[in-house]
Amino acid sequence: MSKTPAKPAARPRRDPPQGRPQDRKPLGAASPVSNRAARAAERRTAIVAAALDEFIARGFAAARLDDVARRAGVAKGTIYLHFKDKEALFEELVRTAIVPLIARLAPPEQPVGSVRAALERFAFTFIQEVATTRRGDLVRLIVAEGPRFPAIADFYYREVVSRGLAVMRGLIETGIARGEIRLPALKDYPQIVVAPAMIAVIWKSLFERHAPLDAMAMLRVHLDLIFGERSAS
């Protein structure tokens, strides 16, 4: 429709000419990386990163694999060397992106200082690493597409939600045992402790424009609610 008839003739190779990845360089653009497997892994990573952006921006159905490929500086066919189909890419993507989230979400079960301090630290980390970043959009993406991808909802529940809530419940129990937390019933609904943090994530991506939200301040007030009036700054 535009280029050569059907014969690729002399197709230029490697980075320099090529399709120019104007959107995102294929990661180790500078590193030489002679090893083949390493290059392949690099491309895979680039594809996943590009797909994350596209899926977040457009949602699963509307995301175009052509765009993912362009963004990753890769031909469309390459995507299919690494992933069975669009759906597999999506699921893998969520898995990949969530792993680092898990690490963040698992603070020491037995806090060093007060439980309140531990939760405050947790809240701070959460705001910094999730609510403010693209990871937050990922959470929204899961909420959005979850019902259509049970596998993803399952995975997310198993790996993030149930674990996170278990840790939270542990912290609450410690808080109750130490007399920091008044309401024993709270341990039955750790969701209550996490709820405002989730709201912050959603708020950021939907309403920040209309009414900016000081998430950390909100979470502090919420902690005041749980632990009683102010304690540390």
Next chain:
Amino acid sequence: MSKTPAKPAARPRRDPPQGRPQDRKPLGAASPVSNRAARAAERRTAIVAAALDEFIARGFAAARLDDVARRAGVAKGTIYLHFKDKEALFEELVRTAIVPLIARLAPPEQPVGSVRAALERFAFTFIQEVATTRRGDLVRLIVAEGPRFPAIADFYYREVVSRGLAVMRGLIETGIARGEIRLPALKDYPQIVVAPAMIAVIWKSLFERHAPLDAMAMLRVHLDLIFGERSAS
């Protein structure tokens, strides 16, 4: 692929034969309704209802207008007599579906009994009318598609979020003035009061299968948190 070659020949008309609207009857299937405008309005309503189901089930991009038409017991062209395009249908749909939500969300600013009782009633209504119903899925749909449809996010913020939060803030202030609520800072973040209810909505549609949630019990514990230990049953 199944019917007549390409010539409509003798195309049967009206309800009886037709595509049989097995999914959803066009509303007043029995009522005579001679008036034309009324019939049109009825169809419009049927289209909106069908579209709500489809958009909730598949999301905006993946929803097919053919399916919407079939579900509404209407030909595809008819949709275009009422809506400019798919997007207009979607936006109108959200508007239409949200109006009744607003009514629900506006309890008396000055509660008759205690503020706690008012909030408990509110929570109960919310669980009954939103978290448990398709309206809850609508909320999820808005969260999902909001970023791609600023007009919808705007509308939702204006009509539901800001109003709802204003009412909530009013209640909180009353609670503070009456000494029911200890923490004055709570009035700055009415989101905190609503957060668990939102979580309940999301939980229901994502994780109910894995771990059923007694939303009302959770909201009661949350109220205990706000008002201090138990008060009324």
Next chain:
DNA sequence: TGACAATGACTGACTAGTCAGTCATAATTT
């Protein structure tokens, strides 16, 4: 070490299918 062969990662034009939106035709109402 240098030449040559084998490999398989990568490419992108192409196919097959989908679906939003159109419009000539038909039904219904006035």
Next chain:
DNA sequence: AAATTATGACTGACTAGTCAGTCATTGTCA
């Protein structure tokens, strides 16, 4: 009969997924 409203076959734009072909890299042998 004219005007209005509804229909659904059709079109054209678009995209997931394929595959024959290319060539940088790796392995092998003299």
